[in-house]
Amino acid sequence: MSQNAFFGGVDIGASATKVAIIDDARQLVASDVRKTGVSFEACAQEAMDSALASCGLNLSDLSRIFSTGYGRHNVVFAHGTRTEIACHARAAHHFFPHRITVVDVGGQDNKIIHIGADGKRENFKMNRKCAAGTGAFLEEVAQRMDIPMDQLDSLAREASSIVHMGSYCTVFTKTEILAHLRAGKKIPEIVAGLIESVVKRIVEMNPLAGDVVVSGGVVDHNPVLAEMLARHLGHAVHILPHAQLAGALGAALLAAEESK
Amino acid sequence: MSTEKPKATFKKIHSTDKMKVIMEQHFRELDEAAKTKSRKIAWCTSVGPAELLRAAGFLVFFPENHGAMLGSTRMATDLIPVANAIGYSPDICSYLTADIGSYIKGTSPISKAYPGISGPPRPDVLVFNTNQCRDVHDWFNFYGREFNVPVIGVQTHRGVGDITKAHIDSISTQIKALVPTLEEIAGKKLDYDELKRIVGLSRQCTDLWKEVLEIASNVPSPLTFFDGTIQMGPAVVLRGEQRAVDFYKELLAELKQRVKDRVAAIDGEKFRLYWEGMPVWGKLRELSTQFAELSTCVLASTYCSSWVFPALDPDDPFDSMARAYIELFIVRDENYKEKYFENQVNKYKIDGMIFHDAKTCPNNSNNRYGMPERLAKKYDMPMLVIHGDLNDLRCYSEEQARTNIEAFIEQLAEKKS
Secondary structure, three states, X not given: OOOOOEEEEEEEOOOEEEEEEEEOOOOEEEEEEEEOOOOHXXXXXXXXXXXXXXXXXXXXXXXXXXXXXXXXXXXXXXXXXXXXXXXXXXXXXXXXXXOEEEEEEOOOOEEEEEEOOOOOEEEEEEOOOOOOOOHHHHHHHHHHOOOOHHHHHHHHHHOOOOOXXXXXXHHHHHXXXXXXXXXXXXXXXXXXXXXXXXXXXXXXXXXOOOEEEEEOHHHHHOOHHHHHHHHHHOOOEXXXXXXXXXXXXXXXXXXXXXXX | OOOOOOOOOOOOOOOHHHHHHHHHHHHHHHHXXXXXXXXXXXXXXXXXXXXXXXXXXXXXXXXXXXXXXXHHOOOHHHHHHHHHHOOOOOOOOHHHHHHHHHHHHOOOHHHHHOOOOOOOOOOOEEEEEOOOOXXXXXXXXXXXXXXXXXXXXXXXXXXXXXXXXXXXXXHHHHHHHHHHHHHHHHOOOOOHHHHHHHHHHHHHHXXXXXXXXXXXXXXXXXXXXXXXXXXXXXXXXXXXXXXXXXXXXXXXHHHHHHHHXXXXXXXXXXXXXXEEOOOOHHHHHHHHHHHHXXXXXXXXEOOHXXXXXXXXXXXXXXXXXXXXXXXXXXXXXXXXXXXXXXXXXXXXXXXXXXXXXXXXXXXXXXXXXXXXXXXXXXXXOOEEEEEEXXXXXXXXXXXXXXXXXXXXXXXXXXXXX
16 A cells, blocks of 8 residues: 555644545545544644554655644644635535535534636635534534534434524524424424524525535534525535545645645 | 745834834824923814814824724723723724723823823814714714813715715815814914915825835835835824925835835735725734735735825815815725726736725725625636724634635635646
């Protein structure tokens, strides 16, 4: 295996740290995902060590490593940094090499990136400072409702109708949920309403034109989000393969390209 | 192991030393006059009728300048909540709330910068022009009640397209109507020849300031927007005075020499950006450093051009002041603004624009009615909107802004590749 060239990407996000290792055929050979915690440096090292161990490589086997995400400047073993916008765009273009709109739903921010057929960004937009409509919103509300995060997707699918949320404020939504619970609304219907709220926040950010590709940890764990978005848009949307790894994978792809 | 080690270098503008001297003189003269009551003091909004006030014999203090000082020293964020607590909303102008908080707490950046001065000088009259916003009127009304002094001013039209004679007559009449009150407070008649002289000096100052700003059209630019936010001080608070004219002559000469020597404000200038909207006063250092590290020169802005008044004419002081103070960008409609940007994009050879959406300054946040989207389409030019505020750093996410800017420069690099 080690006669090939290998490249690494590390994405230190607000919620999770992801590592992707690819070979010179741009195939994913190893990965790791773990909670970011409080020490970015240590977390990046542990995630990289774990990914390397899983494919029998050493750090020195990686020709080039790029880091991305909020903690991108804390990865001491990286050769360079790129923004998560660049990395998500690159990963999406890798799997969908034509004109696309990428929607990344992250732990604390959302991004919409319009990419041309040549892979170049035409424009991008991040959500405003408020974390409404991001993974943090779902986490906060799920915690208030005492629902494990990994049950949101299946609960939303059980709903026969949706309880529509009126506010875009996370705090107000939590209060609103109390009112719905008092009124006897069913948990699955409320959860479906929460996912729908994320969809609403996405579509009000920027026009979603053409082929839409969704990336990020939220959709990886809750593919129902992509289905709801598709219903809202009136056409199919794609979930990026390895959606949660998109940032790390894009970083690795950029590292590979820039090592030429 | 990281091979990317960006480094920012800044080149000193030597004329800044002179600017510091005349700015200190300005504050010490005001303080002396307030303590000895040797001269009457007028507070004036940033684009209020300062020439008239000087001609009437007043020393002039500009609370918006104080607001910017509160922002740049980062005192504002602690003082804004003090004003919030007495009913001034966190959603209104954060110059206003920071300044009122500063007054209530009895703390000011002026006293920190210039030992011996306790803070802003007590006013004898407060003179506003709502060409900036309605907030300035409410701001001055607060002090009118506190100091029990008259609050007089000019109510300017908003969303103005073509400027008509009716507009000029309206503003000119309002400026003239200020004269009797000012004469009464000053205790003397207005000297019309002195008014003409001061309007003439103001015009000279503004012409030189315009030339300073436009020197950034050179490639590479010898000046950044961040330099401009510092060097504009005299154009705001000393226009109508000879020392402001002298300063800008010196600054202009230094910048012309830079152009001759091909000295770039940002080494290896790769990208040229336009800043639209208010500065984030408390983050000038961080932002200028980040742009320098990205080999990017933010070189022009609408904001710094707000003190360019080509209409001023010493032979027609009242009507020309009226025109100068209503033809400002901030007063105009969206069509005018769009055409204005077209001119700026071409003049400064801009690669992209950054719009600062300042939470508490809707009048100076021009992204809110689709302008960036229209311009992006029209010029095939990347646009970026940063959410923040002029003074209230509670509204600013450093990490989000940094990532947005970095991604924007990546996009510009991709576009050029």
